[in-house]
Amino acid sequence: MTVSRRLLSTLTLTLALAASSVQAESLRLGTASLGGAFYPMGQAIANLVNEHAGNDISMVPIVTGGSVANPNLLGRGDVELALTNNNLAKLALAGEGPYMAAGPIEMGAVAALHPSVLHMMVLADSDIHSFKDLKGKRVAVGPAGGGTLGFLNYLFPLNDMELDDITPSFVSYSDGFSQLTDGTVDAAMALSGYPAGAVMQAAAGAKLRFVSFAPGDLQTAIDKNPAYMKVTIPADVYGTQGDGELIGVYNMLIAPTSLEADTVERITAAIFEHLEEFQAENASARQIDPAMSERLAIPLHEGAKRYFERASHQ
Known part of the structure; x- marks a missing residue:
């Protein structure tokens, strides 16, 4: 074997060893607790990324x-991407x-x-009709780190109330709606896409009703913070007597600005393509509107911006 051929052989072997040693960039996606809507959403996103973003990127959903907690986890570097709400993202950025x-x-x-909606539910024969009627009542408000409390902390002052005006039960959504049907609490809440599993399970054995807002109060809440929106849940979703006119917010996938734009662009493409x-x-995911990604409360990551600019010209 000549020197040049030996050098070529050595170089080829070196490149092959280098290529074999390259490992996929492992990305942790912060979701929420098991049983909620965020974990299966994160699982589906991770599946898309693992399948379509390239062999050098992998993703795993993290409980x-x-x-509320996810932006802090992102900021500390405990996760590389995370799910959160439009209103919370705006607060975290500021x-x-x-x-x-x-x-x-x-x-x-x-x-x-998808949008998350603040489900506020009571038994059909309850004397609780509006948000203000929750004063003095026992209310399942979801887990302490969940998004429901962020909504309540916004809505309480608008209704001359505070958390101390109710007796809160900090439990999972499924446990909260179980407490509602067995009479342990007077009302239950869940911030979730719809149909929400916890509500569906409760509605299978009991007649439920939406807690409404006093006339004009919902619009006032939305006018004060455009990150929120009105969402109508049709009566046939949970078998209620009437539609629910509720407050909601878009959820979003977030990433630190330090995450490479190329990586984020490929993740965005894996989702929307x-x-x-x-x-x-x-x-x-059937409620996802791609156009909403460019109308969120915080700016797009550079990588996502590149993807949407490219997609708009195709």
């Missing part, structure tokens, strides 16, 4: 405290509300996901 201690979290939006596959795996 977390939920939408370092306000539950993120004052951490300070502003440098992050961008990757994708708008395979949206039908996403929707077949996850029912909440």
Whole structure:
């Protein structure tokens, strides 16, 4: 073997060894507790990324405290991407509300996901009709780290109330609605896409009714913070006597600005170029409106921006 051929052989072997040693970039996706809507959503996103983003990127969904906790986890580097709500992302970017201690979290939006709706439910024969009627009542408010409390902390002052005006039960959504049907609490709440599993399970054995807002109060709440929106849940979803006119918010996938733009662009493409596959795996994904990704409360991550700019010219 000549010197040049030996050198070529050595170089080929070196490159082959280098290629074989390259490992996929492993990304942790912060979701929420098991049993909620975020974990299966995160699982479906991870499946799309693992299948379509390239062999050098892998993703795994991580159980977390939920939408309130996730921006802090992202800021600390405990996860590389996370799910949260539009209103919480806005607060995290500004370092306000539950993120004052951490300070502003440098992050961008990757994708708008399904809307979450604040389900406020009572038994059909309850004397609770409006949000203000919750005063003095026992209310299942969801887990302490979940997004429901963020909504309540916003709505209480608008109704001259505070958390101390109710007796809160900090339990999972499924446990909260079980407490509602067995009479342990007077009302139950869940911030979730719809249909929500916990509500469906309760509605299978009991007649439920939506708690409404006093006339004009819902619009006032939305006018004061455009991150929120009105969502109508048709009566036939849970078999209620009437539709629910509720407050909701878009969920989103977020990433730190330090995450490479190329990586984020490929993740965004894996989601939106395979949206039908996403929707077949996850029912909440059927409510995703791709156009909403460019109308969220925080700016797009550079990688997501590149994807949507490219997609708009195709």
